[in-house]
Amino acid sequence: MNISDSFRIAAFLERIGYQETKNKNLADLIVVNMCSVRQSAVNRVYGVVQKFLKLKNKNAKLKTILTGCILEKDFEKFKEKFDFILPIKSLSHWPQILKKEKFCFYPNQRDKNFIKEYGIKYLKEKPEISKKFSALVPISIGCNNFCAYCVVPYVRGPLICRPDKEILKEVKNHLKNGAKEIWLLGQNVNDYRSRSTRISTWNNAEINFAKLLKMVNDIPGDFWIRFTSPHPKNFSDELIKTMAQCQKVTPYLNLPVQAGDDEVLKRMNRNYTIKEYKNLVKKIKKAFKNYRKGLEKEIAISTDIIVGFPQETKKQFQNTVKLFKEIKFDMAYIAQYSPRFGTAAEKLKDNVSLKEKERRWKILNELLKKTALERNQKFIGKEIEVLVEESKKDFLIGKSRHYKTVKFKGPKQLIGNFVKVKIMEASSFGLKGIYGK
Numbered sequence: 001m002n003i004s005d006s007f008r009i010a011a012f013l014e015r016i017g018y019q020e021t022k023n024k025n026l027a028d029l030i031v032v033n034m035c036s037v038r039q040s041a042v043n044r045v046y047g048v049v050q051k052f053l054k055l056k057n058k059n060a061k062l063k064t065i066l067t068g069c070i071l072e073k074d075f076e077k078f079k080e081k082f083d084f085i086l087p088i089k090s091l092s093h094w095p096q097i098l099k100k101e102k103f104c105f106y107p108n109q110r111d112k113n114f115i116k117e118y119g120i121k122y123l124k125e126k127p128e129i130s131k132k133f134s135a136l137v138p139i140s141i142g143c144n145n146f147c148a149y150c151v152v153p154y155v156r157g158p159l160i161c162r163p164d165k166e167i168l169k170e171v172k173n174h175l176k177n178g179a180k181e182i183w184l185l186g187q188n189v190n191d192y193r194s195r196s197t198r199i200s201t202w203n204n205a206e207i208n209f210a211k212l213l214k215m216v217n218d219i220p221g222d223f224w225i226r227f228t229s230p231h232p233k234n235f236s237d238e239l240i241k242t243m244a245q246c247q248k249v250t251p252y253l254n255l256p257v258q259a260g261d262d263e264v265l266k267r268m269n270r271n272y273t274i275k276e277y278k279n280l281v282k283k284i285k286k287a288f289k290n291y292r293k294g295l296e297k298e299i300a301i302s303t304d305i306i307v308g309f310p311q312e313t314k315k316q317f318q319n320t321v322k323l324f325k326e327i328k329f330d331m332a333y334i335a336q337y338s339p340r341f342g343t344a345a346e347k348l349k350d351n352v353s354l355k356e357k358e359r360r361w362k363i364l365n366e367l368l369k370k371t372a373l374e375r376n377q378k379f380i381g382k383e384i385e386v387l388v389e390e391s392k393k394d395f396l397i398g399k400s401r402h403y404k405t406v407k408f409k410g411p412k413q414l415i416g417n418f419v420k421v422k423i424m425e426a427s428s429f430g431l432k433g434i435y436g437k
Helices: 002-015 040-060 072-078 088-097 114-122 151-158 164-176 209-217 237-244 263-270 274-291 314-327 354-379
Strands: 028-034 061-066 132-137 181-185 193-195 206-208 224-228 251-254 302-307 331-336 383-392 395-400 403-407 417-425 431-435
Touching: 002 028, 002 061, 002 088, 002 132, 002 181, 028 040, 028 263, 040 061, 061 114, 088 114, 088 263, 164 181, 164 209, 181 209, 206 209, 209 224, 209 237, 237 274, 274 314, 274 354, 302 314, 302 354, 314 354, 331 354, 383 403, 403 417
Parallel strands: 028 061, 132 181, 181 224, 251 302, 302 331, 403 431
Antiparallel strands: 193 206, 383 395, 383 417, 395 403, 417 431
16 A cells, blocks of 8 residues: 555656656655554654755755654654655645645544545545556555554544546556556455446445456456455455456455454454354355366465464464464464554553564464465466566566466566466475476
8 A cells, every 4th residue: 555655646746847866865855655554664764864864964955755654653753854744645735835844744533524535635646657567556545443453544544435436447547558467455445335326227336345346357458456455354255256256356365364363353353253264264265166267266365463462372372373274374474563552452561572472473484384385386387377577686576366476587578468387396485487388
């Protein structure tokens, strides 16, 4: 989502007369688009502030902007360090604001009229097309799920959904400009809701995420569809069936579980049980076996995990280990819990030591290496489709439909194209193959 926001900022600044420079010493304007999900991301911003102050001593014209996800306590600390601190939703007003010497504004997140008005305007901003072959398309901003550890509802506000007509128009524009992959983005994509007046047979029906996915899938062209991120609590049977039936939707799903124990999930305010999560995974896997062919009968599932959440006992952590062994995730993004200002979890005693968090992280990571390798070895000897993304050290790197990283040798002209690669080797976190033989 932050990358998508950055593309929109860049495109907007170019439309009002700015030109991108790779050299910070030549810049008249430096924009920092901050993420607040983890403290480490905020710390990186603190790390670059002193560098900006040195640049300003050399270049009196230089102005700096901080935008993105900013907690109120960080706003108070940063307002003396940046010339402008601006909500990303106010992007359309930046030309007037940038005429000022300094302006730091923190919106009251309880002002729903402000949030809605500016949020709708922001979503209408056209994005910059950076990687022409991979397009990030936000379908909503904000979130109504107050997970105990998460700052997103506080820094991005409540859920605002784009009209389906605007989303489809943006997708078509990306495809017209050469996109081969469409990512539909939202803090929780399966909360998406929009009213459609264009389809008379639906009688002004509500468009949910399943219907939106089907509408994107029905756009003519050779392209893939991916999305992130969904919430397990309201992952409907309709969405499962639509995913499996829509052949452009790739057989990959990131389904965050966050913890493998019901008591921990309850403290996290996740609103589902492990039994419900496992049943959901079973239904998704069964649907793909029913509606897909060949390798795509098996969907790749990744997840997000937080270890060391307040009051997580060793026994509760072992339930997460048990879940890992049972589901055998293709990938997992494992984080060590750190308190976030203003969240419900901040009020809980952070009683799991850093050493213990690190130990738990290592246990899950080692287990992931084994299960991921086992899953990846199934591709050895198979020819798979790969979207080539970049060139590194005489190799081309791309992603498969199962979102596996694939490394192979070939001409750089293949970047941005679909190619067939025969897989010869598998590691825990990637595949290696041969192109053109």
